[in-house]
Amino acid sequence: MRGFQRLPEPQILIDRKNAWLTSFLASGKKRPDSSKYAHNSIKIQLNSMSFNKCFYCETKLKGKRKEVDHHIEVSVNPNLSYEWTNLYLSCDNCNNKIPHSTISINDTLNPCLNTDEEIMEHLTFQDEFIEAKNNSQLGLRTIQKYRLDTEILDTRRLKSLKIFYKLILEIKENQINEGRDFLTDEEINAINGFKVINHSFSLMFSVLIEKFNF
Numbered sequence: 001m002r003g004f005q006r007l008p009e010p011q012i013l014i015d016r017k018n019a020w021l022t023s024f025l026a027s028g029k030k031r032p033d034s035s036k037y038a039h040n041s042i043k044i045q046l047n048s049m050s051f052n053k054c055f056y057c058e059t060k061l062k063g064k065r066k067e068v069d070h071h072i073e074v075s076v077n078p079n080l081s082y083e084w085t086n087l088y089l090s091c092d093n094c095n096n097k098i099p100h101s102t103i104s105i106n107d108t109l110n111p112c113l114n115t116d117e118e119i120m121e122h123l124t125f126q127d128e129f130i131e132a133k134n135n136s137q138l139g140l141r142t143i144q145k146y147r148l149d150t151e152i153l154d155t156r157r158l159k160s161l162k163i164f165y166k167l168i169l170e171i172k173e174n175q176i177n178e179g180r181d182f183l184t185d186e187e188i189n190a191i192n193g194f195k196v197i198n199h200s201f202s203l204m205f206s207v208l209i210e211k212f213n214f
């Protein structure tokens, strides 16, 4: 999870959300119409906001199933069904979150409200495995709520981590071959590229890079 800046509300919501909401509330249906709240133009704006990543786990969503998630669930507050600030983008893993009745979003970190620094105070990693930092309850609840410790996410993170370790090995080999113990600017940039916000699992790489102290 990283802190994302919300982009401006898509025009289609500005124009139609009131009519959509009135129609949904009058319909007696349990779920709002996904062809409306997950309209392509809304997905595009959410995608831009998160650099094509799941808001919760940072899986890159290109070529993967992406879901528009109601951060405050429809069953909790149907009035927020078409509210821009309540629409998040999530992967198949994280959209299958634990319900509000079991874990409230008030007890979890929020990628649209918390800063990177705040998130890093509560979440950490041992290799590809996510953990609550210093037994933080907020971190633990966040992991549980969005199922950030599932095998599917461990596998995705490990895949990304292997690419990172391959780079580190190449750098070590180059250092040995060239008889130097420092990193070139190019190598530093390549390492730091993993922790920039548009990279998948950038929080994990930020933690690891800090630990390795390159």
Ligand SMILES: [Zn+2]
Binding pocket: 054, 055, 056, 057, 058, 059, 090, 091, 092, 093, 094, 095
């Ligand atoms: Zn996810």
